Amino acid sequence: MKFWGLLILLPSLLWAQPEFFGYFESEADIMQLGSERYNFGYNKFRLDVEARPSDHVQIGANINIQHYWGQTTWNIYDFIPSFGETAQAYNVDLPDTLLLDNVYMKLSFSLFDFTVGRQQVSPGVGYAWNPTDIFNTKSLMDPSYEQTGVEAFRLDIPLGNRSSIIAVVLPEAEMDQSTQQYTLKTGLGSFDLAATTTYQANYDWSSPLLGRYDLVERNIFGGSVIGELVGWGVWVEGAYNILQLEMPLWSSYRPPDPEETFTEYIVGTDHTFDNSIYFLAEYLHNGFGAAEKEDLSLTDYFSALGGASHSLMQDYLFMYAMHPTFDFVSLSTLVFANLNDNSGTFAPQMDWNAFEDTNISLQGSLFWGEDDTEFGIQDWGLRLRFRSDF
Amino acid sequence: MIPRLTFLLMFSISCIFGQTPTATEIVDRVTTIMSPENSYSKGTQTIITSSGKERVFEFDSWAAEKGKSSLTRYTKPAAIRGQAFLMLNNADDIWSYFPRTKRVRKLASHAKKQKMQGSDFTYEDMGGGDVFQTKFKSTLIAEETRDGEQVWKVEMIGIPDQDPPYPKIVLWARQSDYYPVALDYYNEIDFNTKSLVMSDIQMIEKYPTAMTMVMTDNKERSSTTMRTLEITYSWQPPKSFFSERNLKK
Numbered sequence: 001m002k003f004w005g006l007l008i009l010l011p012s013l014l015w016a017q018p019e020f021f022g023y024f025e026s027e028a029d030i031m032q033l034g035s036e037r038y039n040f041g042y043n044k045f046r047l048d049v050e051a052r053p054s055d056h057v058q059i060g061a062n063i064n065i066q067h068y069w070g071q072t073t074w075n076i077y078d079f080i081p082s083f084g085e086t087a088q089a090y091n092v093d094l095p096d097t098l099l100l101d102n103v104y105m106k107l108s109f110s111l112f113d114f115t116v117g118r119q120q121v122s123p124g125v126g127y128a129w130n131p132t133d134i135f136n137t138k139s140l141m142d143p144s145y146e147q148t149g150v151e152a153f154r155l156d157i158p159l160g161n162r163s164s165i166i167a168v169v170l171p172e173a174e175m176d177q178s179t180q181q182y183t184l185k186t187g188l189g190s191f192d193l194a195a196t197t198t199y200q201a202n203y204d205w206s207s208p209l210l211g212r213y214d215l216v217e218r219n220i221f222g223g224s225v226i227g228e229l230v231g232w233g234v235w236v237e238g239a240y241n242i243l244q245l246e247m248p249l250w251s252s253y254r255p256p257d258p259e260e261t262f263t264e265y266i267v268g269t270d271h272t273f274d275n276s277i278y279f280l281a282e283y284l285h286n287g288f289g290a291a292e293k294e295d296l297s298l299t300d301y302f303s304a305l306g307g308a309s310h311s312l313m314q315d316y317l318f319m320y321a322m323h324p325t326f327d328f329v330s331l332s333t334l335v336f337a338n339l340n341d342n343s344g345t346f347a348p349q350m351d352w353n354a355f356e357d358t359n360i361s362l363q364g365s366l367f368w369g370e371d372d373t374e375f376g377i378q379d380w381g382l383r384l385r386f387r388s389d390f
Numbered sequence: 391m392i393p394r395l396t397f398l399l400m401f402s403i404s405c406i407f408g409q410t411p412t413a414t415e416i417v418d419r420v421t422t423i424m425s426p427e428n429s430y431s432k433g434t435q436t437i438i439t440s441s442g443k444e445r446v447f448e449f450d451s452w453a454a455e456k457g458k459s460s461l462t463r464y465t466k467p468a469a470i471r472g473q474a475f476l477m478l479n480n481a482d483d484i485w486s487y488f489p490r491t492k493r494v495r496k497l498a499s500h501a502k503k504q505k506m507q508g509s510d511f512t513y514e515d516m517g518g519g520d521v522f523q524t525k526f527k528s529t530l531i532a533e534e535t536r537d538g539e540q541v542w543k544v545e546m547i548g549i550p551d552q553d554p555p556y557p558k559i560v561l562w563a564r565q566s567d568y569y570p571v572a573l574d575y576y577n578e579i580d581f582n583t584k585s586l587v588m589s590d591i592q593m594i595e596k597y598p599t600a601m602t603m604v605m606t607d608n609k610e611r612s613s614t615t616m617r618t619l620e621i622t623y624s625w626q627p628p629k630s631f632f633s634e635r636n637l638k639k
Binding site for chain 1: 490500501
């Protein structure tokens with residue numbers, strides 16, 4: 001986190017009669033992994049501050065304090081099938097954090113909005129996956145959970161009511177090391193369309209969770225369409241990726257190639273039935289993933305676990321159904337499956353709005369598949385989450 | 391403009407001669423009186439479940455083009471603060487904004503059938519415009535007295551190929567000014583699923599306005615009360631107000 005923005009924005013925030021809000025969230029989890037059972041969880045406090053010194057200026061910031069308990073050190077190899085003699089131990093600690101998550105200022109001019117600072121950037125129309133999103137990593141167990149902010153300059157230029165140009169730049173010391181994304185959005189009938197081009201460089205090459213290559217730069221040409229067909233919501237989001245590579249960091253199963261291209265896309269649909277059941281389904285194809293279980297390498301796992309790739313293998317299905325069953329209680333189920341190794345997860349959930357601004361949710365998860373598959377390596381899990389907003 | 395003048399002329403003539411207006415004329419007048427050009431309001435939405443549990447929401451709402459365009463932004467409770475919905479073309483096009491993820495998403499029209507924050511109102515119920523005129527065939531079935539007021543009772547049957555929000559609605563409108571005081575909503579098996587009652591009707595800037603609306607779910611025995619805390623019809627929408635840009639503000 002760069003603190004230059006903090007020095008400017010926090011005093012302005014306190015000067016401009018800010019509003020304070022946020023939440024406390026506590027989660028307790030049990031996970032059965034082979035013969036081992038783990039208890040873990042966290043307590044999280046988020047405080048948001050927002051001020052509008054004038055109609056044209058909005059300043060916002062939030063601080064997250066998160067304390068983990070129970071199992072706080074995880075061996076990544078526990079989640080990866082054995083690859084001969086390679087798998088030993090690669091431990092990741094979850095340290096308690098005090099994080100200035102977002103701190104930004106949005107200036108609204110007559111012809112454009114300009115946002116500077118650490119801010120959430122969430123491109124794409126997909127629910128479980130977003131091929132055009134290089135800024136965030138979603139959890140399939142909770143895809144709509146808030147994302148961490150990124151240090152960015154953002155320019156929004158509206159062109160009429162339904163069209164706009166969006167430019168996002170993640171500044172680095174040199175411009176050619178700065179990630180840039182440019183999006184043109186427009187509407188056509190009952191459809192929203194977007195075309196996106198992204199230039200990404202400057203990965204942290206020292207991280208072993210990088211992926212399989214030293215990445216010099218990545219160009220992405222993508223887009224999305226969302227609308228309605230015969231009463232069902234439909235959306236498509238895709239991205240054509242061109243990776244310019246240097247020497248492979250890992251001794252991989254593939255020969256080094258200075259350029260690799262792949263296509264990633266999702267197709268989704270949703271519908272609310274007359275009986276109030278809401279249903280959503282999404283299919284992902286990720287050309288960067290392995291097509292066969294036998295093709296997987298350790299670095300594929302690192303790439304997927306670290307968020308460098310949106311998935312481990314190529315083809316996935318995500319489904320979600322929800323029904324507001326009782327007073328302030330909704331029952332839902334999500335199912336996601338790796339269609340290449342035939343493993344998956346079935347996760348029923350109950351959400352109870354116990355008091356105003358207080359929610360309690362209980363989620364179970366049952367994993368299926370062979371022990372050497374992506375999801376089958378786990379057995380079952382249970383998650384209890386309390387959250388109170390203020 | 392000419393068709394509207396023709397309608398007003400014919401309606402005036404029918405009144406002069408004391409004729410009972412037709413169902414179509416009543417529904418036209420109801421639509422006109424319920425569709426001021428623009429409005430801005432602050433309101434509360436109180437949900438009371440069958441077991442007596444209560445939740446209160448507060449929101450700001452803007453509408454233009456006789457309800458064809460609208461924007462609603464929730465201000466309370468804290469859990470949904472900042473959530474906003476933009477509806478264009480009489481709620482045929484809906485966009486939602488969730489501040490938690492900073493994401494704007496276009497919703498398909500089936501989302502109109504979803505309950506607003508778990509209330510007994512659907513997004514479709516809140517949509518304005520000419521739905522009664524274009525998606526229903528109306529019949530005047532009675533003249534009654536309701537809460538001391540002379541009212542017209544009109545049955546509106548949904549036109550199947552127009553995708554009506556309900557198969558049937560029965561509407562009661564005051565004879566004095568054609569303002570609706572109650573609506574009953576029916577499902578496919580002609581069961582009265584929901585009832586809406588308007589009360590505390592005040593004259594606000596020349597428009598009669600129900601300051602309280604109570605929607606009762608006759609099956610689940612729950613109810614939702616919408617109270618208007620403040621309202622003006624003199625609000626003029628700034629250019630590009632009903633846009634994704636403003637939805638995120």
